[in-house]
Structures are given as C-alpha cells and as structure tokens.
Amino acid sequence: MLIAVPLSLGIAVASGAPLIAGLISAIVGGIVAGALGGSAVQVSGPAAGLTVIVAGLVQTYGWAATCTIVAAAGVLQLLLGLFRVARAALAVSPNVIHGMLAGVGVVIALSQLHIVLGGQPHSSALDNLLELPGQLVAGHLPSAVVGGLTVAVLISWPRLPRRLRTVPAPLVAVAAGTVLAVVLDSNIARVDLPDAPLDAFAFPRLPQGDWFGILGAVGSLALVAGVESLLCAVAVDRLHRGPRANLNRELAGQGAANVVAGLLGGLPVAGVIVRSSTNVAAGARTRASAILHGVWVLLVVGVAASAIELIPLAALAAVLVFIGLQMVNVRHLRSARRHGELLAYAATACGVIGWGLFQGVLIGMAFALALTVRRLAHVTVEVQPREEGGWLVSVGGSLTLLSVPALHRALSKLPDGGEVELRLNIDYMDHSGIVAVDDWRADRERSGGVVTINELHHQWYGDAMAGRTVPARKPVPQLAFAQSWSATTAATDPARPRDARIAARRLLEDGTREFHRRLAPQVRPLLATLARTGQRPVHLFLTCADSRLVPNLITASGPGDLFTVRNVGNLVPASTTEPDSTIAAIEYAVAKLPVRTITVCGHSGCGAMAALLRPGTADDLPHLRGWLRHGQPSVERMRATAAGSRDELDLLCQANVLQQLDHLRTLPAIDDRVRRGDLELVGGYFDIAAGRMHLLTEAPTGPGTPS
Structure with a gap:
C-alpha cells in the first residue's frame, strides 16, 4: 500500500487520466484480481508498462471512452482465461517484452521530465525529446528542485542500512518532495482529488470513430496487460515456495478486475512486479495479502485525501522518470545479446519510441521471427x-x-x-x-x-x-559427442593399438571442441555465477564408476546441482577409522555443504557385484580385491532372502544399495542428522537397458523393490 499510492497517482499523471483513476485501479486490482486471480501473492494495479497505450487512447477517444475500452479489454481477457489459452500468450519472445518495456520506460521518462521542469508533456516521445532543451531553459525552478530531491532520495535510499529501508523508497521520496514543496510555499502544481466521491466516477461511454481502430485498441490493451500479468505471475512464483500460479485463472481474474476498473472509471489493471515482490518479501503467503492491499488503499483515500492533495505533481513525475529509466534493464540487454536476440530487443524498443507500443511490438515480433528463421537456416x-x-x-x-x-x-x-x-x-x-x-x-x-x-x-x-x-x-544435449560408431570401434580394437590410441585421443579432442562450440555458450553464464558464488548443492549422489551411468543425465540436473561421489560398486565403508576417499567426501558434503539428501544409486549388470558373486575374479587386481570386501555384507544380505534365484546379479545390485544405506547410518555424523530430520537417505537403481531410474524400498520377500 505504501508503494501503491504514490505510484498509482504518478501513473495516472503520465497516462493523462484523472488522478483518482490510478487509486481506483489500485483498489480494484487488489480486491478483485487478488480474490479471483490465480496467483496467491501477486499484487495488481495500474502498471507503468500500459501508460503509453492509455495516454494514446485518452488523446484519441477521451477519458470516458477509454474506460469503455478498458472494460471491453477485461471482457476479452476474461474469455481468454475461461478458454484456457493463457500459456499461448507466453509464446511472445521475452526479449520483445523486455524491449517493449524499455521503449515504454524511455517514453515515460521523456514525458514526465517536462512535468518535473514545470511544463506539460507533448504528444510523442520525439516531440518531448526535441522540446526538452527549451523546457530546460524555461523550467520552473521550484518544481525542478522538488523533482531533483525526489530522484536523489530514490537513488540514495537503497544504499542506506537495511534497518532504515523498511519504509519503501517511493514513499520516502514523495514525502520528502512534499515537505520541500510546503517549505518553499511556491506555485507548484499539486494533486487535485474530487471533493465528492461520486465525482470520482467517469461513467463509461461508447467511443466514437473507426471501429477497426477501437477493436484494435481493445485487443492490444488486453494482450499487453495480459502478457505483462502472466510474466509477472511466473516471475513471482520464483520468489516463494507456496502454491504455483494458475495462469488461466490469473488471466480471467485480471479480466474481471479490468471490467470493474473500466466501469468505475479506473486505469487498466495488470500484475505489477514491484508491488508483488514487496508483498512476498513482507511475508505474504495467501491472496488475503493482495486483497488487504486494496482495502488499505481505499481507507487511505477515504481518510487521508487532504494529505494526498499536498503531494506535488513534480514529485510524482520524478518517481515516474526514475521508474522509466529503470525499465531499460541492463540485465535484459545482456541476456538478449547472449541469446543472439539483441536486434529484436532494440527493434521493439525503437518501434515503441518512434511509432507507438502496438507497432513496436509488431516490429519486434517480426524481427524475432526472422531470427528464428535464420537459426533454422x-x-x-x-x-x-x-x-x-x-x-x-x-x-x-x-x-x-x-x-x-x-x-x-x-x-x-x-x-x-x-x-x-x-x-x-x-x-x-x-x-x-x-x-x-x-x-x-x-x-x-x-x-x-x-x-x-x-x-x-x-x-x-x-x-x-x-x-x-x-x-x-x-x-538430448548432454549426449556424448564421442559416441560415434566408427570412432568407438577404432578406439576399442585391441588388434590395432596405435589406431586405438589415436582414435581415443580424437574422441577427447573432438568432444572438447564440440563442447566449446555448442554447449559452452549455453552454460557459461551459469558457470560464471557458480565460480563467483561457490557451490551449494543440496544433494549428494553416490554411485558406481560405470561409464554407462551418467548422474546428471538420469537426474536431469546441471552444474552445481549434485555433489557426486563415484567408486567401484557404489560402496560405503562401514565404521572405518582409516582414511578413505569416499568417507572423506561424505564427511565434507554433510559438514560444509547444504546437503539435505544422500542418494546411493546402483545399476543393472554391475561388474563389481558380478565379481562378488564369482570369487577369484579379482585375484590379479589386489587393490580392487581389497576394496570389494566392503560389498561382502551385501552378498550375505541378498543370499539370506533370495538364495538360488536366477536373477542373483540384479538382486545383489539392489541389495547392495540398501546395504550401503545401512553403512551410511554407521557414521555418527550421518546418523545424528537423519535422526534429527535434517538429512534423508534414498536408494536408487538404474536399469541401463530400459533407461529407467527406480527408487528402492525394503521388501519382505527380497532385498528391494523398484518403485
């Protein structure tokens, strides 16, 4: 609420709408979209990204007709949500959306800068840019001082100690600008709310003009507001661990809110990331938080209207200038460049600035489609x-x-x-x-x-x-480049040792070159982050050294996800006091890393288990023979329950997993954490021929049962 009031007023100013329209939409967005939407913690209200569309509609059709268009766009959103097409809206390239927001941000900043200087914005971004030098010369000094103080507070507030930043920066900035305006006591334009509540309602009327243009306005407003809300809902899902957003319900809820907002004379409603992320940071868990946001705004308007009217328009405009420049997100620029879509981003932004939002989005989508075709070629x-x-x-x-x-x-x-x-x-x-x-x-x-x-x-x-x-x-992108039939045949042919050596080396060289060419550009940003922040895996994966078993492939994980320990037979020495690499890795993982799960994963046809079933197999390999002694309890476990079975090897491979879980419990550090509920032990079994991963549980009739 503390953020919503100043931002809603500022967006109304930038849109050319009555100031009360921004507050109406904040109330409706909180109560209606909060109650009916599909996100538990998303907060909706007037959005800066819709400013350009609304300003154009107000200039073309007037405010009352714009309210009708807002309500009609809400009906369209409601129908799209009911027909469950919300995910189709996410097909728009993120770089087109980000380019659109950047272009809108520039348009907002250029227009609101004129209000900061005490003037009036012009009809287009180009006119605002061309007229800016003259506005600087003829600027109203008190308004400029108030606006400058507001921006200074917004810039400096995040640098203060955390305990001082509990109050949102926009509220502090607008309050500081208001106090300065009162002290200066000069002729500075201020917020002007209607005296009577009924004066707040601009009852909708039918727009006059080209009906194709009106239908296009309804469609563009519904699309942009809907996509922005859905993207916001997806982004907010990453900030909390509560229920995930139902996107179709969210779109329908936004549509219902826009119908109500349009009928009550409000701005269009959309999900807003600034208010939503603040809501999550404040501890919100249910939709009651968004509903109460709307209720609090309603109470403020009813009780503190006289205080709101002290706010100078220059302070609100300065907040919009700051937000507009922030919408040109450097991180989005870098992401677009990394993914080869900087041209689509720039084309969208330039189109929005030069021609308009709808035209800019169409230009951006055309460029994005062209880039896709180019990739296919x-x-x-x-x-x-x-x-x-x-x-x-x-x-x-x-x-x-x-x-x-x-x-x-x-x-x-x-x-x-x-x-x-x-x-x-x-x-x-x-x-x-x-x-x-x-x-x-x-x-x-x-x-x-x-x-x-x-x-x-x-x-x-x-x-x-x-x-x-x-x-x-x-x-599957992780499939090894080296698995070429002719290359692997040459590398494993004992009759041609020199050819085998050359082929084996070529496998490594070709694979490394292929990684640098195809995969490295995709994972480099993640690896750079991990190099900077260090590893923080929550899963220890202990498995066999068999080359056919690839942990990251069978768990669909990537760099930084698994702390992997591999040895012959996925064995864990029980209660050993001798230095051991496997125990050392386990000790480090549970003591120094945020590991919460340990999985012991065996596999079908394990050679180590086969050697245990055939004594003497490893007699010529003394180190291997000594290591396999840790697997003897697994053999005894299997024979105690399934002796004579024709599937002894597979049963032993499964029994061995369960036995190693028992061995883990002999380590005091592991047993203590399991008893406290801080650590979970899981058994896994990978069937190589079927390409299927199973979880193992104890069974009364055998060593383990795939589940």
Missing part, C-alpha cells in the same frame, strides 16, 4: 583432413531446406576420391536435407570415393533410408 560445416588420410566433415545445427545450400557449397569443395566421414551432429534434418546428403553420397561413391555417415544423435538419415518415419524430435 544456420548450419556449420567443418572440414578437417585425417592423419590416416581422407576427410572428416562435421555438420552442426539444423539441416533443413534453408541450410542445404551452405552444406552443398562446403561438400563441393572436397577433392574427388578418397574416404570421407560425414559426421552429422544436428538437432533436426528435414526431407530436403536427407535428399541432399543422399544425392551427394551417391555421386561421390559413383566417382570412386568412400563415404561413411555417422549420425551422433537421432538417425534421421538412417531411418529415411530404411523406409521408417522420420520424427521431428530434438536430441
């Missing part, structure tokens, strides 16, 4: 000579009809004859790509060349040649 082709002769051609990206010309140019430069390995490390291949590859292969083989085609992910080409349907699916 992008393919990388690297040609490298092999040490043993011939050529390696590595193709990355998407091989579609748009990228076939680039592939054809690269392949046509290869000399005739010789062996060529075409390594397809692509995420999709359409019919044009399949035909182009097959035609090139056939032509080269007719001229005496040898062609080997290796598809590192899905077999699009192989399926097409076999007459199978080619699915439009993407590969």
Whole structure:
C-alpha cells in the first residue's frame, strides 16, 4: 500500500487520466484480481508498462471512452482465461517484452521530465525529446528542485542500512518532495482529488470513430496487460515456495478486475512486479495479502485525501522518470545479446519510441521471427583432413531446406576420391536435407570415393533410408559427442593399438571442441555465477564408476546441482577409522555443504557385484580385491532372502544399495542428522537397458523393490 499510492497517482499523471483513476485501479486490482486471480501473492494495479497505450487512447477517444475500452479489454481477457489459452500468450519472445518495456520506460521518462521542469508533456516521445532543451531553459525552478530531491532520495535510499529501508523508497521520496514543496510555499502544481466521491466516477461511454481502430485498441490493451500479468505471475512464483500460479485463472481474474476498473472509471489493471515482490518479501503467503492491499488503499483515500492533495505533481513525475529509466534493464540487454536476440530487443524498443507500443511490438515480433528463421537456416560445416588420410566433415545445427545450400557449397569443395566421414551432429534434418546428403553420397561413391555417415544423435538419415518415419524430435544435449560408431570401434580394437590410441585421443579432442562450440555458450553464464558464488548443492549422489551411468543425465540436473561421489560398486565403508576417499567426501558434503539428501544409486549388470558373486575374479587386481570386501555384507544380505534365484546379479545390485544405506547410518555424523530430520537417505537403481531410474524400498520377500 505504501508503494501503491504514490505510484498509482504518478501513473495516472503520465497516462493523462484523472488522478483518482490510478487509486481506483489500485483498489480494484487488489480486491478483485487478488480474490479471483490465480496467483496467491501477486499484487495488481495500474502498471507503468500500459501508460503509453492509455495516454494514446485518452488523446484519441477521451477519458470516458477509454474506460469503455478498458472494460471491453477485461471482457476479452476474461474469455481468454475461461478458454484456457493463457500459456499461448507466453509464446511472445521475452526479449520483445523486455524491449517493449524499455521503449515504454524511455517514453515515460521523456514525458514526465517536462512535468518535473514545470511544463506539460507533448504528444510523442520525439516531440518531448526535441522540446526538452527549451523546457530546460524555461523550467520552473521550484518544481525542478522538488523533482531533483525526489530522484536523489530514490537513488540514495537503497544504499542506506537495511534497518532504515523498511519504509519503501517511493514513499520516502514523495514525502520528502512534499515537505520541500510546503517549505518553499511556491506555485507548484499539486494533486487535485474530487471533493465528492461520486465525482470520482467517469461513467463509461461508447467511443466514437473507426471501429477497426477501437477493436484494435481493445485487443492490444488486453494482450499487453495480459502478457505483462502472466510474466509477472511466473516471475513471482520464483520468489516463494507456496502454491504455483494458475495462469488461466490469473488471466480471467485480471479480466474481471479490468471490467470493474473500466466501469468505475479506473486505469487498466495488470500484475505489477514491484508491488508483488514487496508483498512476498513482507511475508505474504495467501491472496488475503493482495486483497488487504486494496482495502488499505481505499481507507487511505477515504481518510487521508487532504494529505494526498499536498503531494506535488513534480514529485510524482520524478518517481515516474526514475521508474522509466529503470525499465531499460541492463540485465535484459545482456541476456538478449547472449541469446543472439539483441536486434529484436532494440527493434521493439525503437518501434515503441518512434511509432507507438502496438507497432513496436509488431516490429519486434517480426524481427524475432526472422531470427528464428535464420537459426533454422544456420548450419556449420567443418572440414578437417585425417592423419590416416581422407576427410572428416562435421555438420552442426539444423539441416533443413534453408541450410542445404551452405552444406552443398562446403561438400563441393572436397577433392574427388578418397574416404570421407560425414559426421552429422544436428538437432533436426528435414526431407530436403536427407535428399541432399543422399544425392551427394551417391555421386561421390559413383566417382570412386568412400563415404561413411555417422549420425551422433537421432538417425534421421538412417531411418529415411530404411523406409521408417522420420520424427521431428530434438536430441538430448548432454549426449556424448564421442559416441560415434566408427570412432568407438577404432578406439576399442585391441588388434590395432596405435589406431586405438589415436582414435581415443580424437574422441577427447573432438568432444572438447564440440563442447566449446555448442554447449559452452549455453552454460557459461551459469558457470560464471557458480565460480563467483561457490557451490551449494543440496544433494549428494553416490554411485558406481560405470561409464554407462551418467548422474546428471538420469537426474536431469546441471552444474552445481549434485555433489557426486563415484567408486567401484557404489560402496560405503562401514565404521572405518582409516582414511578413505569416499568417507572423506561424505564427511565434507554433510559438514560444509547444504546437503539435505544422500542418494546411493546402483545399476543393472554391475561388474563389481558380478565379481562378488564369482570369487577369484579379482585375484590379479589386489587393490580392487581389497576394496570389494566392503560389498561382502551385501552378498550375505541378498543370499539370506533370495538364495538360488536366477536373477542373483540384479538382486545383489539392489541389495547392495540398501546395504550401503545401512553403512551410511554407521557414521555418527550421518546418523545424528537423519535422526534429527535434517538429512534423508534414498536408494536408487538404474536399469541401463530400459533407461529407467527406480527408487528402492525394503521388501519382505527380497532385498528391494523398484518403485
């Protein structure tokens, strides 16, 4: 509430609407959207991002007709929510949305700067910019001083000690500007609220003019307000651990709030991130917090209207200038640049500033679509000579009809004859790509060349040649680049030791190069953050050293998520006092890291367990033989319940997991934390052939049961 009052008044000023309209929307947004919306803690009200649309509607149709458009936009939002299409609104590129907000921020700052200087804003951002030098010369000094003090408080307030920042910065800034205006006692324009409550209601009337333009205004207002509210709801979900937002209900709730706001003469309503994040930080857990926000604003308007009328418009305008400049978010700029969408961001912002919000969004979406098409047309082709002769051609990206010309140019430069390995490390291949590859292969083989085609992910080409349907699916990005059939065959062939050594080294070199080219740009921002903040995993994952078991792949996790310990047979020495690497890692994880769960994960066909079932297998490996003694209790456990079973190996692999969980409890530091409820122990079993992860529990008829 302390933030809502000054911001609502300022947004009303920037929109060219009656000042009371901003307060009406703050009340309606809190009560109606809070009660009917799909987010438990989101706070709704007049939003700075809608200022440009509303200002244009007021200038074109007048305020009363704008109220009708607001109500009609609410009806449209309500229908969209009821038809459950809210998630479709999130298909708009985030960089277009961020560019739109940046453009709106610049427009707001340019217009409100004139009010800070004691003048009046002009109809367009370009006019405001061109007239700014003249306004600076003819500026009203008292208004400029009040505005300057307001901005100074907003800038300096976050730098004060935390205990002094319990009061929101906008409230303090507006209060300071108001006190200064009273002290100066000069002719400074102030808030002017109606004397009688009924004067607050600008009863809607039908707009006059081009009905296509009116329908377009309704659609654009509904879309922009709806998308902004939904994005806000998604962002707020990341700030709390309560129930997740129901986006369709949220859109319907916003629509109902806009219907009420329009009928009562208020500004359009949308979810607002500043008020919502403050609500969460204050400890909000239920929708009652948003409803009470609206109730408190209503009480303030009813009880303290005379105090509100002391507020100078220059102070409110200064708050809007500050907020407008903050809407040009440097973090969003960097994100757009990292993802190659800076052009869409900049085009949207420039379009909003130069032509208008709706036109700017259309321009941004066109650029975003063009960038998407460009990516589909992008393919990388690297040609490298092999040490043993011939050529390696590595193709990355998407091989579609748009990228076939680039592939054809690269392949046509290869000399005739010789062996060529075409390594397809692509995420999709359409019919044009399949035909182009097959035609090139056939032509080269007719001229005496040898062609080997290796598809590192899905077999699009192989399926097409076999007459199978080619699915439009993407590969799992974590799949190893090294798993090329010809390369792994050469690397594991004992009859050719030199070739095997060269092939094995090439696997590492090619894999490293592929990581730098494709995956590193995607994970580099996360890795940079982890390098700066340090690791804080909450999960210790103890598993076997088997190369077929990849912890991050089977848990869909990434850097910084798992503290991983691997050894032969996923064993935990029980009650040992000797220095041990596994125990040391566990000790460090529970004492120095915020680990709350330990998972012991075994797998099917474990070689260590097979060695335990066949004594003497590891006699020529003394260190391995000594290590496997920690698995002997697992064998005894399995045979006590399932002796003679034909599936002894798999049963032992599962029994071993449960036994290692018992071994963990022999460590005092682990047992104490488990008893206190600070740590949970989990058993996992990965079926390699099925590619399926199971959780294990104790069973009365056997060592463990997948669940």
